Amino acid sequence: MRWHITAVQAGADAPELVAQVRELRARILFDHGRRPGFRSADGAHVDDQVLDYGAWHFIARREPGGPPLGYIRLSTPDNGHLFQSRAYLGSDKYEELIAERGFLLSETFEHSRLVVEHRARKLGLGVHLNAIAISAAHSLGAKAMIGTSGTKDGQDKFHERFGFVGIPETRRYVEHYAEDVIIMFYRAEDGAGQYTDLVRRLRDEFPALAESGAHTASATFAKPVKPAGLDQAAQSEKDCWRPVLFRSGDGEALSDLLASGVVREVHDTIDTQLEELIRSREPAVRFDEDLLTAKKLEQLNGAEPWAYGTWAFYPWSGRLVHVLPCEEFRLVRTDRNRGKIERPDQRxxxxxxxxxxxxxxxxxxxxxxxxxxxxxxxxxxxxxxxxxxxxxxxxxxxxxxxxxxxxxxxxxxxxxxxxxxxxxxxxxxxxxxxxxxxxxxxxxxxxxxxxxxxxxxxxxxxxxxxxxxxxxxxxxxxxxxxxxxxxxxxxxxxxxxxxxxxxxxxxxxDLTRQEKVDLILAMVDADKISPQLKASFGELGKTLSSWPxxxxxxxxxxxxxxxxxxxxxxxxxxxxxxxxxxxxxxxxxxxxxxxxx
CATH class of the missing domain: 3.40.50.720 (NAD(P)-binding Rossmann-like Domain)
Structure with missing residues (x-):
């Protein structure tokens, strides 16, 4: 998946840019009313923060000029007095926390406001944006990073995969976010967890990105990561033979795979498979479009189609294929066996x-x-x-x-x-x-x-x-x-x-070659083999390299x-x-x- 990344450090002369990123963030954070604090009484999406001026803003699109799909902010020590984490902890507690970990305020950066549109979340965009912010901080001289992280959707666990560590005594409920929030701390010298190679590569590209203000980033430039369960995918193409299966609840690992660049083709026919499943269960029913749609919704039982069943990744071909859950997959796959092999015998x-x-x-x-x-x-x-x-x-x-x-x-x-x-x-x-x-x-x-x-x-x-x-x-x-x-x-x-x-x-x-030939002839019953095969045995090692x-x-x-x-x-x-x-x-x-x- 390719992303067009825009990187801008917003000064006081960039009110239009700041307004755009504020509206984008607030709309995604509002999340259809889940966080009402991000919408004003007149229906506008609001996320006004003075910290936006002077910060780096990274905006991701599918192509140049396309609609924004994701965003993250990186704040430098120049605006350290405005950091969200300082406001969250209070100045004294914030400075104490930094000092206890052996760092200076002047070498601590803050990343915040990572947001991704729902339609892009399963495509690994969040991983790339977070990696870009961390790589930019490295390039700009950060020795440490800090930030607030929500916990309801596992955002804190997401940051842990980059090497961030939650500070337990800082967790508390924040009404504006409608969830518990925790402070996360990161040491640049420790790398970036399972994304260390990705961050290192992006760090080397950041100066060019900062200079031009835009860059087309692709998952393919990143060395493939190895999330849990992907050991087989990391084997050489000659040796790998087992697919990696992603089931319900493996969304983060699936996103990691998509972000790694090893996926060459995504094949998703789950809607057609659901239709086959429904028809195979009730072959006598003549389904119209409305009834078929209702049956599919019933089968999904509230799940999103993309999250239903299993995604199978075949590392030798780079294909990622979406299939029904095991029992349903096999019911449809062997449906045409019926009449010759009935369901009980199939089982x-x-x-x-x-x-x-x-x-x-x-x-x-x-x-x-x-x-x-x-x-x-x-x-x-x-x-x-x-x-x-x-x-x-x-x-x-x-x-x-x-x-x-x-x-x-x-x-x-x-x-x-x-x-x-x-x-x-x-x-x-x-x-x-x-x-x-x-x-x-x-x-x-x-x-x-x-x-x-x-x-x-x-x-x-x-x-x-x-x-x-x-x-x-x-x-x-x-x-x-x-x-x-x-x-x-x-x-x-x-x-x-x-x-x-x-x-x-x-x-x-320790048989000789002739003894092996004589034994094989006895095994296959030389009197009953075809004339062609019988004749070939005398030619082995002469005119024939092996039997036909x-x-x-x-x-x-x-x-x-x-x-x-x-x-x-x-x-x-x-x-x-x-x-x-x-x-x-x-x-x-x-x-x-x-x-x-």
Missing amino acids: RLLGNRIGVIGLSVGNSAAVTFALEGIGGAYKLADFDEFSLSNLNRLRAGVHHLGVNKAVISARQMFEIDPYLDIEIFTDGLTDANMAEFFSGGNGPIDLLVEECDTPYVKIAAREQARTLGIPVVMDCNDRGMLDIERFDLERDRPVLHGLIGDVKASQLQ QLASGVALGGALTAEAARRILLGDACESGRFYTDFAELIAPDRNTAGAA
Whole structure:
């Protein structure tokens, strides 16, 4: 968000400017009658203070010449005898307070009258104005700052985030402000709290601003701040994968995010989402505009639309997206599943935690599961980074090159449903994290999708799943082969249906290349694989860098594993075994049910 900032030190020859800022302040402070002291009997907004002359006035607009959206005042020691804080405390108490803290009156500045129009408050303008006043004080030689702060709307807490400290014995009710007011004190040497970098940057720009009287300030020139809960947003773009969620009551943190400059796009369709919610609950009702509006107001229950639901910030793309609250979001998102998956079964599916090992072929499964609502929680394991040759089958873009595959999958899933519970294991599945993957972390998994290439991991994972009674599904990406092992029902079942004999994972640590090829051929049952795949094994390391895979087969694998997982988790018929959905057979001429044209 860009702001056009005007900075003027008002002398006695600037009555028109002073009149304008007084009217602006009083109107905002009046706040529709909340503070009646800022309106006169004749209806005019009044905030006359002699302190305005000689003070610095900072006025923010969206563009030059536009209507003022915010304001703050900075008073220098030259007018120290007129400071609001001196009048509030009394001269003796004021001078005593400054001296007790080791400062001189001549090096103490006062900031006051921070006001922002309601429509600009959630956009971070208050943060920028406060930072500008503090930076200007620094530039002008301030060693300390003082000011009065209201407490009803948390203005004192807002100032604390800049390093101001409230003086407890100074808090008292002030009728003119219709709330308790407290004195806040600030030491310049201590920085500016979480906005230290922002204030430092603005301090360097203040001389040019003071000289020209106007400056276009943008959130983008400020180094991103790190409010509480934004640690993930501060990670490098390559590594971050979890969105940051802002719910009701997080307005200040959301404002901080918007002020930080890391948001590249704001996407708000909450009104349309509310309409979908209302229609999905009562599909038989034909809503006219008046009824729909009434229903939306009823749903909001007094909340402002912008404050309803959740704002999800995706740090890897810089998008800030507004969505319905979790339960309502999922009700609408899966509404078109009904008729095939009814609400009770949707809730049962969401209650499961799914483990996925290998996020190339497994990416299709994980994303399909997220789309269909199979599982509300996931554990994703892959050590590999996305490479150019993966672009033939993994749904990602060139900007993902070099990013871990589990990270890519988690991002894609969170962009479908920001309320998911996802854990990732970027070292892949190892002996060191095996127990955490299956049973630790945020909870044990209920089903495993195994799609990795390493024979040791394939067997070790199945041994662990069998011990714990966890069903395993796998797609082979050849002839539509779906493998199902119901270890939840058959604790003594041999892994991979006994196709590799009684081989244990501990025996597979140091296989030669040919031994790995022979073992994989046994796992997939060499007699049943396609002729193309069978021929490719002899060419590995010669004319082929790896075995062939196609996007169509990977997409089919996502569908097959999702179908099996849904049946298993809902208790429908789904037994252990191997099943083929071979397009070479299914689309053969003799299978044509429409006949010749």
